[in-house]
Amino acid sequence: MKDKISLVGGGLVGSMLSILLAKKGYPVEVFEARPDMRKSNSYAGRSINLAMSHRGWKAIEMAGIKEKIDEVAIPMYGRMIHDMEGNQTFQPYSIHNDAIYSVSRSGLNQALMQIAEDLGVDFHFENKCIGADLDSNELTFQLSDGSQKKVKTNISIGTDGAASELRYAMQRKGRFNFRQDFIEHGYKEISIPANADGSFKLEKNALHIWPRKDFMLIALANPEGNFTCTLFFDMEGPLSFESVNTREKAKDFFEKYFPNIPELAPDYLDQYENNPVGILGIVRCAPWNYKKTLLLGDASHAIVPFYGQGMNSGFEDCTALLEMMEEIGEDWNTLIPEIAKKRKPNADAIADLALYNFIEMRDKTADPRFILQKKMEGEIQKRHPEKWIPLYSMVSFSHIPYAEAWRIGQAHNEFMQEFLDLPNIENRWNDADVVELIDQKLANTIF
Amino acid sequence: MKDKISLVGGGLVGSMLSILLAKKGYPVEVFEARPDMRKSNSYAGRSINLAMSHRGWKAIEMAGIKEKIDEVAIPMYGRMIHDMEGNQTFQPYSIHNDAIYSVSRSGLNQALMQIAEDLGVDFHFENKCIGADLDSNELTFQLSDGSQKKVKTNISIGTDGAASELRYAMQRKGRFNFRQDFIEHGYKEISIPANADGSFKLEKNALHIWPRKDFMLIALANPEGNFTCTLFFDMEGPLSFESVNTREKAKDFFEKYFPNIPELAPDYLDQYENNPVGILGIVRCAPWNYKKTLLLGDASHAIVPFYGQGMNSGFEDCTALLEMMEEIGEDWNTLIPEIAKKRKPNADAIADLALYNFIEMRDKTADPRFILQKKMEGEIQKRHPEKWIPLYSMVSFSHIPYAEAWRIGQAHNEFMQEFLDLPNIENRWNDADVVELIDQKLANTIF
Numbered sequence: 064m065k066d067k068i069s070l071v072g073g074g075l076v077g078s079m080l081s082i083l084l085a086k087k088g089y090p091v092e093v094f095e096a097r098p099d100m101r102k103s104n105s106y107a108g109r110s111i112n113l114a115m116s117h118r119g120w121k122a123i124e125m126a127g128i129k130e131k132i133d134e135v136a137i138p139m140y141g142r143m144i145h146d147m148e149g150n151q152t153f154q155p156y157s158i159h160n161d162a163i164y165s166v167s168r169s170g171l172n173q174a175l176m177q178i179a180e181d182l183g184v185d186f187h188f189e190n191k192c193i194g195a196d197l198d199s200n201e202l203t204f205q206l207s208d209g210s211q212k213k214v215k216t217n218i219s220i221g222t223d224g225a226a227s228e229l230r231y232a233m234q235r236k237g238r239f240n241f242r243q244d245f246i247e248h249g250y251k252e253i254s255i256p257a258n259a260d261g262s263f264k265l266e267k268n269a270l271h272i273w274p275r276k277d278f279m280l281i282a283l284a285n286p287e288g289n290f291t292c293t294l295f296f297d298m299e300g301p302l303s304f305e306s307v308n309t310r311e312k313a314k315d316f317f318e319k320y321f322p323n324i325p326e327l328a329p330d331y332l333d334q335y336e337n338n339p340v341g342i343l344g345i346v347r348c349a350p351w352n353y354k355k356t357l358l359l360g361d362a363s364h365a366i367v368p369f370y371g372q373g374m375n376s377g378f379e380d381c382t383a384l385l386e387m388m389e390e391i392g393e394d395w396n397t398l399i400p401e402i403a404k405k406r407k408p409n410a411d412a413i414a415d416l417a418l419y420n421f422i423e424m425r426d427k428t429a430d431p432r433f434i435l436q437k438k439m440e441g442e443i444q445k446r447h448p449e450k451w452i453p454l455y456s457m458v459s460f461s462h463i464p465y466a467e468a469w470r471i472g473q474a475h476n477e478f479m480q481e482f483l484d485l486p487n488i489e490n491r492w493n494d495a496d497v498v499e500l501i502d503q504k505l506a507n508t509i510f
Numbered sequence: 511m512k513d514k515i516s517l518v519g520g521g522l523v524g525s526m527l528s529i530l531l532a533k534k535g536y537p538v539e540v541f542e543a544r545p546d547m548r549k550s551n552s553y554a555g556r557s558i559n560l561a562m563s564h565r566g567w568k569a570i571e572m573a574g575i576k577e578k579i580d581e582v583a584i585p586m587y588g589r590m591i592h593d594m595e596g597n598q599t600f601q602p603y604s605i606h607n608d609a610i611y612s613v614s615r616s617g618l619n620q621a622l623m624q625i626a627e628d629l630g631v632d633f634h635f636e637n638k639c640i641g642a643d644l645d646s647n648e649l650t651f652q653l654s655d656g657s658q659k660k661v662k663t664n665i666s667i668g669t670d671g672a673a674s675e676l677r678y679a680m681q682r683k684g685r686f687n688f689r690q691d692f693i694e695h696g697y698k699e700i701s702i703p704a705n706a707d708g709s710f711k712l713e714k715n716a717l718h719i720w721p722r723k724d725f726m727l728i729a730l731a732n733p734e735g736n737f738t739c740t741l742f743f744d745m746e747g748p749l750s751f752e753s754v755n756t757r758e759k760a761k762d763f764f765e766k767y768f769p770n771i772p773e774l775a776p777d778y779l780d781q782y783e784n785n786p787v788g789i790l791g792i793v794r795c796a797p798w799n800y801k802k803t804l805l806l807g808d809a810s811h812a813i814v815p816f817y818g819q820g821m822n823s824g825f826e827d828c829t830a831l832l833e834m835m836e837e838i839g840e841d842w843n844t845l846i847p848e849i850a851k852k853r854k855p856n857a858d859a860i861a862d863l864a865l866y867n868f869i870e871m872r873d874k875t876a877d878p879r880f881i882l883q884k885k886m887e888g889e890i891q892k893r894h895p896e897k898w899i900p901l902y903s904m905v906s907f908s909h910i911p912y913a914e915a916w917r918i919g920q921a922h923n924e925f926m927q928e929f930l931d932l933p934n935i936e937n938r939w940n941d942a943d944v945v946e947l948i949d950q951k952l953a954n955t956i957f
Binding site: 234239241242243244245298342344 | 673678681682684685686687688689690691692745789791
């Protein structure tokens with residue numbers, strides 16, 4: 064009989080991990096603070112949809128639900144940029160027609176829970192973890208009637224998100240490095256309804272962005288024909304959620320910066336007034352483990368959502384753990400510290416990348432130099448597909464470790480600067496002499 | 511009747527603050543997890559003595575116990591550097607004969623508690639804070655018999671140190687930025703006994719340092735004639751507490767690096783074997799306040815001990831709060847966020863300074879270029895005492911805000927580099943031409 068594994072948190076990462084561990088023959092139980100979302104569909108204060116990319120799909124395949132998710136996932140082949148005049152420009156994500164996929168958070172979570180239960184995973188809903196003795200591996204839960212129960216376990220894994228209770232317990236142990244940082248931006252969701260005939264009001268196979276430097280609006284399609292928009296906006300300051308605090312100010316703001324929204328979402332002012340503002344933070348810690356307890360997903364590395372890699376990186380934690388079990392065996396005294404050590408630099412890298420992509424999305428997607436650079440890099444990639452994989456593709460369409468992707472991406476950027484500085488480059492960028500210069504340098508460069 | 515103020519934590523900062531607030535007419539209660547240290551003198555896991563400097567003395571004077579502390583404080587007028595051959599060199603702290611003072615932590619704390627009680631402050635010992643509802647200002651304590659009690663208050667101030675329970679409560683509120691970082695070094699204390707006749711074995715009016723680059727030993731005198739040494743040493747690695755883990759290895763290590771210790775402390779191997787290793791961390795957070803709760807001292811800004819400013823900066827929190835009460839009045843809805851905002855940049859600066867001083871102490875005090883720079887700066891200061899106050903003096907012998915001191919100190923350092931680069935400067939540093947060059951530049955410089 065294998066050791067019992069207790070997962071604290073039945074969100075996306077907890078549900079996914081419970082499946083993969085159950086498939087390996089472990090008795091798995093999952094404690095989840097919320098009620099069973101398959102029965103009561105309450106809003107959990109998290110985003111409605113998310114972008115699944117390669118790392119996420121890998122776990123989905125291992126869990127055996129690729130077909131089921133394929134049915135409802137909407138591919139997005141690039142960014143649709145909306146300028147201030149209402150013009151739309153499409154920027155593909157890759158030259159290979161790769162896509163990221165808009166997926167419903169709750170739909171995915173429910174599907175994972177169902178498969179887990181079918182595999183024998185024991186779910187305990189409305190079991191809110193309120194403390195843990197990490198030395199004796201005893202977890203304390205508060206039940207819906209206010210009573211408490213204690214559970215002894217062999218191995219506990221905290222998949223309980225950014226406000227992880229297991230991490231709070233670790234924080235009180237010696238030499239646990241930890242930080243939580245909130246960024247200046249918050250977010251608010253606004254829905255664009257489907258047309259009367261159920262069709263989409265915008266191109267559904269694109270991630271829509273209204274980049275406005277200090278803030279931005281994005282939109283992802285849902286299978287029902289509607290779009291979920293998210294406004295990322297300063298919490299405080301001259302132009303912020305704090306200052307745009309009346310219907311009149313919101314009307315002026317949207318009409319000026321997002322001129323097509325009033326038509327696309329006629330009730331946008333009601334939504335702006337009524338929908339909550341979410342906050343955005345980053346969690347970093349080290350080590351991710353203490354004795355027989357391990358933190359994975361947001362519990363150890365919550366990131367900002369701008370690369371669409373929160374779930375993907377958490378799912379990669381799960382697949383990496385399973386791969387390591389194949390490689391080094393299933394002695395959890397070794398496995399726990401080793402997986403923590405292996406994943407940490409990659410989590411740090413995706414945390415940085417996610418912040419970087421915010422700047423790219425809100426600012427650079429509207430910058431001619433950046434657009435030119437992307438065009439030039441696309442051509443380099445076409446000529447040297449083995450040698451040049453763009454950063455976005457490494458992150459979203461490969462399994463290259465995030466830390467490695469980030470390092471190479473920075474080297475690419477440095478490589479490009481001298482060519483972007485050439486006089487009249489905007490007209491000469493694909494001329495034979497420039498192409499030769501680039502290819503010469505590339506031949507002498509190892510990334 | 512003024513609002514009741516509840517302090518969580520009766521250490522140095524809590525006891526000091528209780529006195530100052532009681533003197534302003536507030537009903538003050540202090541909840542302390544440990545037993546009354548005036549009755550049972552248990553080791554609390556903290557350093558035995560500490561270095562009091564100007565900022566600390568200011569609070570001591572405001573509390574009205576200057577004479578009492580003067581009696582037992584031992585002035586240290588500079589650093590006594592012990593090299594590998596056993597030679598000792600004295601480096602004064604200032605040209606004005608300023609001193610920092612070795613003071614017993616427990617003696618000071620007991621004196622502060624006694625004065626506070628005499629002023630009517632209500633101490634509750636063995637009341638361990640285990641939770642707080644910061645919205646209703648209800649604190650939960652665990653008593654020595656295991657039972658719990660809840661206390662409603664008007665204003666609560668967390669002076670509960672680096673592992674502050676009130677800060678843990680704040681951490682779960684929205685947008686609270688927080689980090690805790692442990693450095694690679696730990697520490698272990700070793701005592702050098704007095705001579706048989708009660709006299710000191712080393713110069714008592716100096717802070718002794720054995721700088722060895724990657725580690726160091728320091729020693730401060732106690733009124734009883736003994737010295738408390740502290741070894742700051744890597745926790746892990748080739749030369750570390752982890753690797754020097756037998757009497758034999760410790761003997762080799764001390765004989766090689768601290769050759770006079772075996773004679774000064776004949777039982778040093780027993781002490782090395784038996785004394786615990788302490789860990790060293792830094793706590794930063796923002797904001798320091800939530801509604802009617804405020805964090806002060808280590809609770810909001812624990813720092814490493816290398817500038818001897820942990821207590822001093824905490825005491826300055828207290829005097830700054832009292833000064834602000836004079837300036838803007840006693841509306842705590844204003845006072846709490848304002849004092850938090852005012853102190854934060856200074857706490858950040860002293861956190862950086864304390865790390866910087868570790869490098870200075872363990873490394874630079876043995877570096878000829880650094881020693882020359884200090885000599886030259888001393889001469890500049892003599893010629894221009896108004897314009898040039900060295901960094902160490904600004905931090906230890908002035909009330910210049912830490913952030914300002916740190917900025918000026920960095921500017922000083924930059925100012926000096928070109929002169930230190932002059933050929934043969936070690937012999938010419940006080941020649942008329944060099945002095946003129948320096949004074950010319952100084953005349954054109956505003957720090």
